Amino acid sequence: MEQLLEVKNLVTTFKTKHGTVKAVNDVSFSLVPGEICAIVGESGSGKSVTSMSILRLIAQNGTIAGGEILFEGEDLLKKTEKQMRAIRGKDISMIFQDPMSCLNPVFTIGYQLEEVLKLHNKSMKKAERRARIVEMLRLVGMSNAEERLKQYPHELSGGMRQRIMIAMSLLLNPKLLIADEPTTALDVTIQAQIMDLITDLSKRLNTAVILITHDLGVVAGAAQKVIVMYAGEIVESAPVRELYYHPKHPYTLGLLKALPRLDMEQYSLQPMPGSTPDLLLEHEECPFFERCEQAMECCRKKPPFFQIAENHIARCWRYHPDFLAYQNQTEQEENSHA
């Protein structure tokens, strides 16, 4: 299938008063139309910066220092700001963690939704716009849509606001939706509703989704492909079942072992030691080195990606062919001793 989005070797840096931070370092991935791809990582892993780089919406002190972002074959990094503005919202749209900060408190919901249509589609008539908006609100499961249009953001609950944001982001039939922690600010019961809505709409409208989250539980039920990021780098990328049932990178493994499972009894969590590395310091070793229980001498150098299965890659020396051979050999030796 043709790729909708291809990110190649993306590097994004930020200048801070303590030095330059490589928030995203050599990130590559691709997405086909209609696919839901999750980017999972902890705070500071660079998952949000990756998505903001795709839209070229990074903060003043940040620069995209390298790489390509091909959207339908065209490099977004080469577009002018004006061209980008036409793409944002129309072809690629985004929803954020906190819907309140994206809605203007002094305008009604209806006005703000209409504004989006007006900006990108000037030929549309008022009645057509209204019809489209009401249709969209129905689609995101908002009852009495006509009345909602007259309400102000503060009159709605968090879950409702997030629905409005989803409606707004899908108004123009974008090909790609970036959802940055869409349910983190919501309660569990509401989270389930919103996640169901996103996956359902993606299927119906054939919209590709980049789902950015720290919650491996949310990912399990929604995504087809999962990218695990750590300290600005991709450490593992695999189809969802492959990643959960055959995780390869020690970080992914550790993460899954440190998660509580509601459906299991009598188990103990295995905590991961330490905390995420300081990105201000230039690291020569594997970024997970300090916390990795399987660290080896060669891990003092940063590992490249190793292909594990089709579509499954991991950045860890343990999947180097030489290591696999060495492991086999030692195993055989042990067996013969026994």
Add this chain to the structure above:
Amino acid sequence: MEALHLTAKDFQPVPASERNADKINRPLSTFLKDAVGRFCKNKLGVIGMIIIAVMVLLAVFGPMVSPYDYDYQNLAEMNQGPSLAHPMGTDAFGRDLMVRIFHGARISLIVGLISAAVSFLIGVTYGMICGYFGGWVDTVMMRILEIIDSVPQTLYVILLMVVFGRSMTNVYLVIGLTGWLGTARTVRGEVLSLRSREYILAAKVSNVPTPRLMIRHLVTNAIAPILVSLTLAVPSAIFMEAYLQFLGLGVVSQPSWGALASDGLNFIRTIPHLLLFPSFFICITILAFNFVGDALRDALDPKM
């Protein structure tokens, strides 16, 4: 990458002792060190600091070094312009203006510091109580503050000076007693935002007595705006004192800068330097304190 060959040596496990997952990478830096660093980068702040230091030195040593006394009258040298013997000239009684200005610096600076200290004490306490207790205590105290604030400070000062009589102590007190409103407001605002912090709850759970809790957690964490308002209170007190002298409500026996300027005003057409020199010192000192106040605000609160 494919060419890279690894050997058994590369696969030796690295023990956890060689990897320190819990290490602290950030260089040790304290809040104070950071703040001093930021302050020193602010040119105007540093200039202000230097000016204030020079003023203090002049006030302390100026009158000692000068061959004249501030109240020594030499009628033979009346109304002279600047010369080598009298770099700032003399006044209508033949007194050396420079030594009078240096002596005036003592009075003006002391007035500034003591009045600021008085208003600081009242303002911090008042604001702290408003912000910490909140509720009706806050409502009542803030209404009282607003009533006081609705009458201009000058009017109070004049009234109080008339009631208490003119003396140096009364000048300090009166300016201090009327100048605390802004400090109280700042402190209240700061405490309102600090009091819901969880470390305040933790202190309450640990049974820390309220006054100790206020000093330990609230004053120290609100120190930035408190210091800034203290620095800005000094020039306004200096100005207020000069203003009083100018109106003729000051202490006549003491040649503060305000008194000197007021005297000079009578001769503005004939010997303008009598007004110009004291006014220049008032201006530059107030400016210096304001520079320092602004620089302190930037240094202590990098968010603003």
Add this chain to the structure above:
Amino acid sequence: MHEQEKEILLSVRGLKKYFSLGHKKVLKAVDDVSIDIYKGETLGLVGESGCGKTTFGRTLMRLYEPTDGQILFRDTDIAHLNRKQLAPFRKDMHMIFQDPYSSLDPKMTVSEIIMEGMESDPTLPKKDRAARSLELLEIVGLNSDHANRFPHEFSGSQRQRIGIARSLAANPKFIVCDEPISALDVSIQAQVVNLLKELQERMGLTYLFIAHDLSMVQYISDRVGVMYLGRLVELATSDELYHRPLHPYTQALMAAIPIPDPDVETAKSRIPLEGEIPSPVNIPKGCAFCTRCPYATDQCRQERPSLQEVEPGHFAACHLIHQ
């Protein structure tokens, strides 16, 4: 927890905490909650935001003045004691807070922060306090070199461990853990939870563990209480609650919690809860959950169900179960 000798450490009877919002509006943050906390157990308390779980914890700690009800601790009702009368109880209870960034005073060093926790115990000699703070640092897995550093130099989990050391400073018997892990990254939540478990075994502590993450609460707790709009709707041992949730809200909550397993997650038939949580200022008449409950009857809309023991040790507040 041994079934035979359950000794009650703290008993809450009909606790209410209302906040007046002016204009005759009253926020019923905690509305008539009764619960016993046994010695040495971890009682989990879950609920969504605004359900009053944090207010409940803070009211137990007497950071808030209860509107009504009793808190029996060591045979004394501490609910309405004044500051002075409360002082001898302070050393037996402490608290771990949610936000490791705002729970440590940024202007104090780590050892000063921990020593502050000792102030509720006046019997502890002043000269021993510094040494004890170092000891506590070791207990929570930090080392004594850290004692003179300031909080901003530490990572989230290290800060939370400092908070834990402070809460242990006066050798308390009972600790309220108010969402101690929700502000932490996923990979380090387990560190803190396991430390809490270990400390409990070592020191015989009793926890009230408040969180919105049911899977973590389930993991650490012996018994779990579920709150909804200021009321306790269900209380049972954590296994029982997972296997046989009785209250429709608990059932929906269980179903909504995502499980990090694609097969389980896709196979799961979710009963999506309709609608939104009503505002705690305007709690529905009758059962608080009646507006969202798929089984609500007229009785539910009229009469408030009381918490009743359905089976030994399993309590629920629902009309449908009682019938």
